Amino acid sequence: MTQSLTNGEMRLPADWRDLFALTKPRVMSLVVFTALCGLLAAPGHVHPVLGFSSILAIALGAGASGALNQWYEAGLDAKMKRTAGRPLPAGRLDPQTALHFGVGLAAFSVFLMLFAANWQAAALLTVSILFYVLVYTIWLKPRTPQNIVIGGAAGAFPPLIGWVAATGSVAPLPVLLFLLIFLWTPPHFWALALFVRSDYAAAGIPMMPVVAGEPSTRRQILFYALIMAVAAIAPWPLGYTGALYGWCAAALSAVFVALSVQVGLRRTGEGDRMQPEKRLFAFSVAYLFLLFGAVVADHWLIA
């Protein structure tokens, strides 16, 4: 494998870039950020090297689960416009390499966590990887439109894992943060599913807009956004965070709910370019980045 120079810029050889793409780096950036915030918001002091290694373990574990997800779904991904260009359906990577990469990285991430932090964090990391790959990808996703409601729990684990890596135990605040991501996932994903519905229909994946239709999906987005807002603000009145977090959570959640009302009260997006749905999807990502940033800022202000 040689490195190639393109336009004067050093680029990774194609196969390394494909392995990297297999880890879903853009999606996992938010997973890793929420994990880092969980670790930084925990009480006590974590040695920087051990803290860094713990977050690296979560990044590698999340990446491994993304790779295994793509290995299992290569056939489905080939049927959808959004995913047809991924390394496996596009034929740039062979399935066996992807499988070995995913399993090897998953095992390495759990051992790294075991050495860098504690067995509790390593156990939680194992559960999240298995949850995403076995419970969500293999079991629920092809069977039920509730797939992301239940399976989405996998994506809610990282801040809890970060906290447990730092402290060795669970506490109310990271459990509330788990609940927040759990309730955030349906509006995050269904906003996107509304505008790529035909992709999922073509691949025969029973996502909510395909099975229950648009109006029902819109109502459910609004429902989850409302209870998510309550869960987001709750740590403040319950005394687990201060007012800085509280006001940030209230302001950000107000915008999230306002965008969800726009999506929720629309009859149909057909005939236009689904602008409100795209706005909600984009904001959902910014929302979680900012909210978790606020958890850490609030913690440092109080500490």
Ligand code: HEM
């Ligand atoms: C089962 C739960 C979830 C499902 C089904 C889901 C699905 C998706 C899909 C299909 C995309 C489109 C872009 C792509 O394919 O790369 C996406 C984007 C994204 N998701 Fe999720 N997601 C889920 C949970 C999460 C969680 C828990 C996080 C992080 C905490 C997250 C963070 C992101 C980010 C940051 C993007 C934007 C990536 C970009 O900029 O392209 N997602 N999600």
Ligand SMILES: CC(C)=CCC/C(C)=C/CC/C(C)=C/COP(=O)(O)OP(=O)(O)O
């Ligand atoms: C620590 C750890 C293991 C974290 C896992 C984090 C996790 C479960 C994130 C879920 C986010 C994600 C990539 C969803 C994509 O759904 P999809 O696979 O249905 O999307 P696709 O249609 O793009 O393949």
